[in-house]
Amino acid sequence: MAERDLLGYGGEWPEIVWPNGARLAVSLVVNFEEGAEEQAGDGDAHSERIGEVISVVDPGRRDRGQEQIFAYGLRAGLWRTADALERAALPATIFFCGRAAERSPRLARMLVERGHEAACHGWRWRPHADYDDGAREAADLDRASAAIEAATGERPLGFFCRGAESAWTRRLLAERGYLYTANGFDDDLPYRDAGTGLLVIPYALDTNDMKFFHPNGFVRAVEMVDYVRDALDVLEAEAARGHARLLNIGFHLRIIGRPGRFKAFQAILDELTRRRDRLWIARRIDIARAFARAVPC
Template sequence: MLTFDFDAETMWLSRDPLNARRPALLSQGTYGAKVGVPRILELLREQELPATFFVPGWTADRHPDKLLAIVEAGHEVGHHGYDHVWPDLDKPEEEEAEFVRGLEALDRVAGIRPKGYRCPAGETTDRLLPLLMKYGLQYDSSYMDDVFPYVHRMPDGSDGPVELPWSWSLDDVPFTVYSLRNQRPIQTNEHILSIWKAEFREIYRWGGLFDLINHPQAIGRPSRLALLREFIEYVRGFPNVWFATGSEVAAACLAHHHARKAEA
């Protein structure tokens, strides 16, 4: 899976509301919309590959032309909250309101009813799965507990949404963004490629899911786009690799799950 978290300015606004008064800081997110998304769409078109873009409602409202360009290019759009905020463990009403607001924005701007969800910044609560079920989403990509897609089991024993696991090592931000939480060095393309290639080789050997997470404001930089192109070409050197959207992987997982249940 090639996935892109199109956070735009929400990556910075969600960490400190005062960042709204820091235009140079916010411009990192603006770059993702202004330059990153068009260049990524160009690369995907060149490579003839599908992708899933997880888009916060705020981004849909502020950058509707880029959301529509993603849709018109034939890519999947997933739910990514509204303000890209971390849910408060003690405020379930606020969590649901944020969830619903994001759904409403995607529908209002582009007529999208997403099939999948990814939590912002890897932060969620134990209320997430019931919310996904309540609002009819088919899959989630928030958990990091496997390399194979699987079906969640709800407390009553029924099937929940499909999970498409991810890992921080397959996310571009820890390697490429300087001041997200704490100051850290920016890594070279060679360093990032060495990790992604090693992870891919072993996940391929296992027959698992390689869920790559990129952000337009990070991977959309000129040299990082070259990195992504080089990695795609590396992956294409392996036989029988399936490049698929989140909803396609979830559908395949469900079909396998139901077949196993029928055999049991």
């Protein structure tokens, strides 16, 4: 039976007040994956199947339609998303796949120059749990980190991979000086990995636009907006009772960048702006550093 931590803080959460005096921190994440997904046209055994519709192209054949669905994220969706963040003066963390940053360095650098954090999303958009040994994973992690730094001018200190980490991921990150991993879906507050001391800044897949691409998820933009509002209401009430919390809201350029869904992005930014004096809206690297100061090893 695998060893699992099902207790966490056990209802005794650390006393944290975020740097601006709020008890609820909000992390906005934008995923920059386009060009790093599996595509037969790039030499992969098959193309990514999850998109606006499930791909019907046979494995091994080039799926130009799926390539174009991904390309929309950078050709159109990025500009809507980046400009809306700038108008709202809200900071985000960008989860960059290394190969995506290498293919579109001008776009990657533009986002960081606008004040957003460059975090590592692996070399490819794939689960790190798929790696059979630590050496191959380490090589891809180094390749991704170097590509992101070359493209953006910023060395990533945060990490998140699609799906799940391998048995070696956190050790490899700690050895390379990473400050945090976001591959944790199990808490509303950061915590330290017991084995490595690495900070875990939990992420979330419910307040996430990927649910537009899943049958049990959002259909209309308002559904995501309402869901995020409900999450804010619950966590703000807990914060008012003295419990520090973190809310993660995740977006993808090819998903939220489409006109019919972009309305959700804009409405969520408007809602955060309306509540701004009660929240700390921050990049994940800043959340990690604030937590490390508040809850030292």
